[in-house]
Amino acid sequence: MAQAQTKAEVIHWWTSGGESAAVKELANAYKAAGGVWVDSAIAGGEAARAAAINRIVGGTPSTAAQFNTSKQFLDIIDAGLLNNVDEVAVKDGWDKMFPAPILNAIKIKGHYYAVPVNIHMGAWFWYSKAAFTKAGIAAEPKTPDEFFAALDKLKAAGLVPLAQGGQPWQEKLLFDGWLAHAGGSELYLKFYRDRDAATAQSPAFKAILTSFKRLKGYVDAGSPGRNWNDATSLVINGKAGMQLMGDWAKGEFQNAKQTAGKEYGCFPGFGPKSPYIIAGDVFVFPKTSDPAQIKAQHLLASTFTTPATQVAFNNKKGSIPIRTDVDAKGMDACAQIGLQVMKDSSRHLPNSEMLVTPDVAGALQDIITKFWNTNQSVDDAAKAMAAAIKG
Structure with missing residues (x-):
């Protein structure tokens, strides 16, 4: 009974x-x-x-x-x-x-x-240690400029620089992560929390849209329609250098019997005070x-x-x-980094779906996907995002 x-x-x-x-x-x-x-x-x-x-x-x-x-x-x-x-x-x-x-x-x-x-933190950077060695990348990038320099080295080494799955939610995830990491918490919160349409048309926001679209040049032709875990597999087997994806990707590395710090590396953002998107x-x-x-x-x-x-x-x-009161000694290197970051509330950033309704999130996802997959101009994308954030 x-x-x-x-x-x-x-x-x-x-x-x-x-x-x-x-x-x-x-x-x-x-x-x-x-x-x-x-x-x-x-x-x-x-x-x-x-x-x-x-x-x-x-x-x-x-x-x-x-x-x-x-x-x-x-x-x-x-x-x-x-x-x-x-x-x-x-x-x-x-x-x-x-x-x-x-x-x-x-x-x-x-x-x-x-x-x-x-x-979960939806915007970790995952990388293949073997790919970094092959491309001659000595250290994890600490700025967006260093990140693009690393992508260039991976491309020159004949590898897929950025493993990206081609589904709308993944493109939105990549954008949100890039907005937080390259644009900073203030710009991210002005847009998502304050729903400030003017922010979407500001020079700073347009610069993020421009550099986001630049990332497309480092993605392979097999990306459209690809599942996130298949993109992670490219990093696991050393065919791709990096992936920006949530920390659920780590489960795939573990399933492949890889160890953080040995076959693959992880970093949650650029530099020691980078925002940590909580999801x-x-x-x-x-x-x-x-x-x-x-x-x-x-x-x-x-x-x-x-x-x-x-x-x-x-x-x-x-x-x-x-x-935070769990015994985390047995957790891996990436988890230890995450637990350490969680102790600093100034780095906590709510994920975008905590800040806007599903309707607004869906509208923005459509705009980001169109911008990523077409020749739409930055100005037109910014205008569309300004209209969508108002709801």
Whole structure:
């Protein structure tokens, strides 16, 4: 009977090798806590979220569903379609456990509607040590100019300088990372947080658009349509020099039995005070009045945040734990850098989806994709972005 009460169907989009290994850690922790895990993996974030919402609206909700740490689930909260997990949050002390950008994303109108499972940074630089050696690159680039110089050396060595997947969300991710790293926190926040249309047409913003488009010259012809993990594979096998991608990419390196600092390197930005874009994944709990399902939801929320689960999951996922009181000694070199950065709140930068609605994010993604893939002028792209940011 206990098993029937804690049976949990969990919808998620973790289907790559590294991601599958990571989600098994969540499943194993839930099983160890006495639950029965029913895995519903759906490839692609948009597809998985749409499936979860369709199930909720159709009256056959899953126990939990994955979303990003963002405004993606505000509409279903407003529609009264989610259960809160206030009881667990209060008992486990989430207010003291999680950093402010995460709390602001999950605590809506005084209630906790999601359990965060990780802190991802969407704009790490990953590089092949073998490729750097072949190209004669002695040190990690510390400025945008040094970065372009490294790309030139990789190109001259006959390698793909920048491994890039060709999907709209990846192009948006690359733009956001470049805006933060090359433009700085102030420009990024003026645009995304303050939604200042004039910023999009400023010389500083146009300079970022220009250098962003310059990156296209270092991407190979096989990029269009490529999945992110296939781009990461190019770096893993030394065919490409670098990739700008979230720290979920690290799970792919680990899955390939590579070690940070040995076969590959990582750096979270240019220089010691570079902004650290905080993102991540959460699970929400679809509305149900079934006591067994509510019990399962609470057990999931509680289990996901325990120190042991956090370390085991994030070690495989490539992200860092949501809490700072874990024993991180066993975590790799990249995770140690991330945990160190998280101690400096002045470097914390909310990801763009925490700052704008999905509609605005979608409009900007369309504009960035058009700019990246066509001969559109910087002025026209800037004008379109100025109009989109106003909503």
